Amino acid sequence: MQISLFQLVLAIALAGVSFAHSSNGQALLDRRVTVTSENQPISTVLDQIEREASVHFLYSPQLVQASRRVTYRSTNQKLAVVLAQLLKPLQLDYEVKDQQIILKRQVARSTSMLMPETDEPAVATVNPVDQTITGKVTTNTGETLPGANVVIKGTTRGTSTDANGNFTLSVPDGNVVLVVSSVGFLPKEVAVNGQTTINVSLESDVQALSEVVVVGYGTQRRQELTTAVTSVSSKAIERQPVAGFDQALQGQAAGVQVTSPTGAPGAGINVRIRGNNSISLTNSPLYVIDGVPVLPTYDRELSIGNQRPNPLNTLNPNDIESIDVLKDGAAAAIYGLRASNGVVVITTKRGKTGKAQVSFSAYYGVQQLRKKIPMLNSQQFAQYYNDAQTAAGNAPAFTDINALTTNTDWQDAVYRSAAIRNYQISLSGGTERTKYYVSGAYFKQDGIALNSGFDRYNFKLNLDQQMGNRFRVGTSLNLSKTSNNGSVRSELGPGNSGTVLGALAQIPTIPIRNASGTYSINPFQQFDNPVGNLLETRNRANIYQAIGNVYGELDILKNLTFRSSLGLDFRSQIENEFITRDYPGTQNANPANRGSARTGTNQQVIWLWENTLTYNPELGDKHNLTLLAGQSVQESDRFTSGASVSGFPSNAVPYLSAGTLFSAPFSYQDQWGLMSYFTRAIYNYDERYLATLSLRADGSSRFAPGNRFGYFPALSLGWRMARESFFPKDAALSDLKLRASVGANGNQEIGAYDRFSTYSSGRNYFNGTSVVGGIAPDRIGNNALSWETTVQYNAGVDLGFFKDRLTLTLDAYLKQTTGLLTNVPLPLNAGAQSPQITQNVGDVQNKGIELGINSTNIQSEGNGFNWSTNFNFTLNRNKVVNIGTLRNDQGEEVDRVIIGDYTVTQKGAPLGAFYGYVMQGIFQSTGEIAEAATQPGQPKPGDIRFADLNGDGVIDANDRTIIGNPNPKFIAAITNNLTYKGFELSVFFQGSFGNDIYNQNRTVIEGMSDPLNQTTAVLNRWTPTNTNTNIPRAVRYDPNQNNRFSTRFIEDGTYVRLKNLTLAYNLPSAFLQRIKVGSVRAYVTAQNLLTFTKYSGYDPEVSADPFSSVGFGRDFGVYPQAKTYTAGINVTF
Template sequence: MKNNSSIFSAGTRVTRILFLFSFCFLSLYTYAINASKYAQEKTLTVKVQNKTVKEVLDYIEKNSEFIFFYYNKAIDTKRSVSMHVKDKPITTILDRLFEGTDVQYEIKDRQISLKKGSVQQRPQDKKQQKRKLTGKVVDEETNEPLVGVSIVAVEENRGIITGIDGSFSIEVYNNTKLQFSYIGYKKQILLIENQPILNVRMQPDNAMLNEVVVVGYGSQKKGNLTGSISSVKSEDLTVAPIATVSNSLAGRLPGLIATQSSGQPGSNSAALNIRGFGNALVIVDGIEASLDNIDANQIESVSILKDGAASIYGARAGNGVILVTTKRGINQKPIITLNSTFTWQGATSMLKPASAGQRAEMEREKHLQAGLPESSAPFTEEAVQKYYDGTDPLYPNTDWYKVLIRDWAPEQQHNISVRGGSEKIKYYGFFGYLNQQTMIKKNGGKYERFNFQSNVDAKILDNLTLQIDLGYTQEQRDYTTRDMSPGLNNMWQDYWNTLPYYPASLPDPNKVSYAYGAGTGGLHVSSNRELSGYSDTKNEDLRGTASLEYKFKAVKGLSLKIFESYRKVNMFGKTFTKPVQLYTYEPNSDTYTLAGTSGGNKATLSQSVVQESTFTQQYSLNYDNHFKDHHLTAMALLECIDYSSNTLLAGRKDFMTTAIDQMFAGSAVGMTNNGYASEMGRMSVVGRINYSYMDKYLLETILRADASAKFPPGKRWGYFPSVSLGWVISKEKFMSGIDFIDNLKLRLSYGQSGNDGVGNFQYLSGYSYGHAYLFGDESMQGISPTGLANPNLTWEKIKISNVGIDFSFFDRKLYGEMDAFYRERTGIPGNRLASLPSTFGAGLPPENLNSLNDRGFEIKLGTSGQWNELLYDISGNISWSRAKWKYLEEAELTDPDQARIYLKSGKWTDRVFGYVSDGLFTSQEEIMEAPHYEALNGNATLRPGDIRYKDLNDDGIINWKDQTDIGKGTTPHWMYGFNVALAYKGFDLSALFQGAFGYNQLVASNQLSTLLYEERWTSINNNSNALFARLGGSSSNSWQSDFASKKAGYLRLKVASLGYNLPKHLIEKCKLSNVRLYLSGTNLLTFNKLGKYGIDPEAPNVGCYYPQQRTISLGVNVSF
């Protein structure tokens, strides 16, 4: 009953979403139709006296969206004309302009072709013969010939490149369009008529410097940036169909640490850490939002603010900011894009359980090597052999991996978008669907996501614009009742506890086989939603924003902007646990025995409803103006953010039947319920001034003031300034003779931000419910204080300094950026360690006590260009960062060894102390000669196969004083990436290698795997360098040491993609503008030293986990 209603409900939701999208699409398409009427509706006023035809055409292009194509020798553009036409369509103006001449025109939307005689369509049949066109391409400014310019006949998708002297020769039809493109120059499309020679002058393109980069509350030209800001474009994020945006960012941006600790569908995002600071603030289209419920195809660009540039977001930006901008409409006819991908997911690395014979042998070995009697051994030698033989039905050998886990799980991703507009209105619409299945073969769950986005820009008046954005995301996670996230008590622990000594199924299909599973009956039970129940969650994320900008006509460059947004998140959780009876089977007597019950005796149900809302208001005055060589921009902004949350929890148990999974069907006896709500708000005032002189000397200043209700009156406001400077050295006169330098810029910045990451109302005394007390015959509820209040608690302060340099040489044949930074945090909340008497009844409150600092650097280098018909862009980046405690409230230690090991002030924050191993003992003589193990009261319990530790202080004793720094924490200090993008004719190839080092992973041998069986120490191999110590060994084998804590550096082929764009002349017959077929993959190859342990280098250090996934995808992208 549950499944049917769920399917019906899901179908209804999909229908509603499709209906909504269709409605928006039809509305936007109406705009597109209107846009196509531009030529009919646009009117112009032309008043000229004795001007040339060329000057008139230039005037029309400047004051409209029309573009003229013509051949200078065919059209007399030097002819002088006088005319006065007011508010007339383009056809009237052109009729007047060419009155009495043989010039005719053809209008296609905004493109106007001029020629002598009648304008005809270019014949595509065999009646028209190709002819030779020759010419030369030069730099417009220097008149130097350009070598390697790509010349493509647009309709035929074929082309050539220019020679050493810039010359070219190509076979063309008359009325062919040729596209001229070259790195560092503006692309040109020219209409070829009957001229035999064509000389082309190409204009240098400063697009890299003029590229717009999103920054806090606005955007800037990349060439004018003074802060440390890295960005990535949409096309880089969508090279391969990766389900989460966070994983798409890995390895692409210097300073960004991305670690994926799980491959679980719906929970497989990467933790993003900027410069090792911690979790960054994520802003999507101006509001705080989640990064991983967005489809990467919606995104236009992603920027990360790493230094003082993040100060503009104040209290929330102490760890840096990730800015996400979704796509918007453009002024052209509508482009509809369909993208469909089918993917197969498989584990990058996954240990397999030992076979029945191997496990039985290791269980027996472990028992005996622990010094226990053979009479109590779990298996006899005869039984072990029978498990190996596999011929006796009483000694089965079940390969649970093969029974339950699929090597490749399916995934599919589909989306459709429409983008276009006119001068008055622009629009973008998107609908996406993602479905990921889990690795479990039977009823193991899935993750589904629906994305909808609608962005509309409307020009109401010449000086008044309106933006309205709507976004909706629905996520459905259908999981098992056993948790799949990393931990010690989860479904993946059941994977190891499901014993191969039991059969996967029984002769009676209505009975479930018992396989231990540490109380769950086995993974075949806990992973099967139909058997053991389900744990489902549905998240709905609705986002709406409206922005109105008014430009004052009286004051040039002054504008007022009002931005309002509302975000509502609903989370519905439902867990229904069903009891499962488990049986063993005796084939000789054909009898079943009830061995236990999983999930209790009766079904239980728990449900939760969480509602969160965020209301953001921004009011800003903006100024942008040029004064000769001076450019000044300024912003004053008031921001108010209100947060609220409501939670409701309920549960019942003792369900009479598992057929009804509704709350009313459970027993009211022992039912539970709970609920709570919270509110929080922020008010901020932000000011920013940007100044540039000749685009050579750059200045940016920011001041933000934040007020937080978490602090007492008088302590609520925090003030966070920043300043940054830029010097474009390449524009200095003394650099004019150095031709190979395209761009060279020095950047300096200093900024402050804050952190209010403490509990609410710590400055007030609070109480919580305690035990009930009996006074006479009446029970009274007791309360207890939550702790002392601190009326002086205030903001943690964060200061960061950055120096950087950007450069580009040899027409971007070499480009890059380098940054170095230092960050200091002061006033980090902590509790004093002063002891209080137990009768005091409360703990000391948090104070602004502690401080630490971070330092690091980042380097990015790249090259791009063209070799014959091969376009290439190759780049790499590497970054390092590490933090050190400046002061940490801790106990005073006088013993020098205790201070060395345990005190943290003045030391790196992620030091790991332990023993240094020296292989394994291989004989009793080695043990007798070894230093005395103090914790073992001598070496009497040591045996060959145990870990030998080094006596570092040479005192003849192995004890805690021999511990030393054996490694680093689990967060990498070094991150690097290497990206290759190639394009040849219709083919494109890209590969992203990503890696990390400077961190450690644990390689404990807790699970009885095939790897442990093959690589453990035994008396037969007596290998002092075995990967794992003897089974049942000394307790000293579990001491923290470098035997289990290993360096985890790796290099991974994170993304690879091969695509092919079908020729234009084939797809245009189907009215299509582009068709791309592609094959891609993620996590395809991994190179690291942990591979021999069967561990993925990004695996968590805690318990068992859903393995990281490699994917292989086939997809098609169609535009029309």
């Protein structure tokens, strides 16, 4: 209740006859309230407390400067604590009278306190020579601090900072002292001393400020967390010029490994939290976007040139407020059956009470190929190929090497400098009852390869409406349209349309086009022209997506809240491809068959309905309890179809109807459902002893009715020793908390109908008189299938030093995944076309250590030099504990081994282990060959000698062994942020250490057996006059199989990368005040600026099979990473 100054004085006088904090008043002050305020006027915060605590405030808006803005958070705290934390920085006190709380100034030191803050002339005497002070208030980490109070010491004359931390204040003379304060920060006094610009940095008040973390169906203060949760701020995301937020996660959180396996615009990102858990199912985490769970799936049936689009790219990174990564089993258990790989909770920006704020941001940049691979020129290629021909007993292909005049650099022809740009505008604000956030954005990224790119349109709307005192409604909606040009084929081998590999392997002795204008091709071997491949392929995939929900909240009782939400994840993908008649790979084909087109659609609708009850009972002074109970129903319906045709008479009509040779179309539909119940209790005693207990039950339609429900419990405990009376108060160690947890999660990501047997038509048979059509089993089902279960144990410690200027978080974990869903062989007489069955067989283990350090290294007053550092380190060890058994030819039961094209899955080995031959050097003479184990192909001097590991005297498949590990020994990242007088510098390094890469490209471009271009490394190949080398001879057709998968092609994938370098300048607040602009920040950024590695390929951050559970770390024709330079500006009004 707002009252006049006279009424306030009268109320205080009447209240003076009774003791202000009587027993009734004490009961009132013991009431518990939850308050959340983001840059809101103090009057709005007081109104919120009135509703929560059923009290009434009496105050004068002029006296307390009710328009001042504050940022404050408190969860289930006593009213007395809230008032102390909220009012003390504002230099306010209070008295209690019955159910009324009367606000007043702490000490009245000057008659100027009676001067109202209005537009009318002040009553008090004002020095006519006032001077204007401008400045900015920031945190000790350099972030702007809105709503901070700047008051002349000894008076109530002051102001508050705007949304960007800027303030303007008139002072009577140049010798006054300013008191700068903000809720959650320690106040600071600054002498003016004639200065006209004063910038102030406030240090966090550890006792008053506690970061709020989203933990799934609720929030917790970080000080009360008992699980492993890492938060990533919006600023860390926004500074990187990337298409998706998942790319910006790289290096931001301990325990989270993020790799960009390909540099193709819009392509998928590989995110792993604490290692790989599954052999055949997804290892990607569950994403929860504003309460809507999204599990990214990269569907192969609509792959775009084998560049599957990233479904997470539909979200605009600039709309994100925070990202919280739930890493351990206890934190993720509330999401049950889908959380075995961890959970990433994304909260988007919402409106705040106050004036409307318009923000505009834009950047433009240039991308370039990070490095070129050195290849042979025309003369060098001709000499190499002549040597290969001669070694095979053939005539040389080039009679006069020096006469060659064409020297095409195919890398220069395929790659280009490409633009990247982003534009966004947003409007946010609100009243006490209505808050809104609206944004629109456009992002476009041209690929560094010809005819490739990605663009996106976004619209974002978040609304929150207070309906009366007890009911709230709102919505979160994200609409997007993305378009991916996937003309580049980056994962296909030679002899077809592998354009990335083609840019390396195509020979330099031919031009891009012939004199007739047609594309030239390799005269020795059919190998497509990479430029023609790109320009004559038109492949476009448009994805329309809507993710959001609507909700209603009702305060049934004072501490009991019911929430119901209805969510939607709608996705429609439409893909069209047309390959023209001029495509190089079909130039020699029958003209009637040239030209092809295909189209495909994939539409999925996922509905989600969730209901929760949250209860915060009042249990006394030191007991704090939050109870949650909820129910969730989710349903999915997906329909996919496609068709293709070839034989186009011309390129004029690139549609199916113009083709003449039709292939059989396809279509299918799948549906699944999930019904869930969950509960959680969060308890702490005096913020010292902490406990969280949760349980989720999930029933999935993917499993048989008798095996449908899974139960996922979790328990976590914490002891905040810093709250104990024996903990030293003034020691270097300022905070200490111990944590321990255990939790179970599941993985259900099999196909919707994988438990069923399937049948195929077209299996004709003879009935004795004629051939008739029939069907036969294709795959044998299994109603005993169940989910994979992951149980994770975690122990952690949180430390703070020097009043938390240095904080350290250390976690150790053990994660056991059991019941792996794998294909087990069946006897041939089982009757199925596919002689295998899916069963729950096998276990995988991950264990590791995570370390996160945040430090404020240098902190200066005002506009001085500030320096902070963030560092994280992750060590993870992965191994297969069990993969089942089988009987060998002797009838003995032995451990099962799954051998892939270049990997092995076996007991004791890490997932994805490379499996091949061991190279032992180069044969130098026929004598060495005679003494060595027999190798097929009649080896000659200059061929590779392979190790006979089983000692049987023959080199064959039984001599293969584990020759590499694609899993890094550890990953690390470090970010340094420096600020000085409006300038900002951010330097971000990240790296991967100890992982191996299978560089399969070298089997083609260093194979020295085909008429394809080679790298300059082959200039050191073995010849009779150059024997001191580890590179074999050149010989056509490779009779010794020198190019078989061996240690020859395994390389060290260790790298350290300057991932992001940003230099920014914030225009001075005094200048901005004159032009009526809130803030202007201009910046330049370099992404992937420097990479330090021994890897010989384009980039060590690579994988030709990025979403395979066991087949990662292979480089084969993968679209290279780009180096990016951008310049941008952020403006708020």
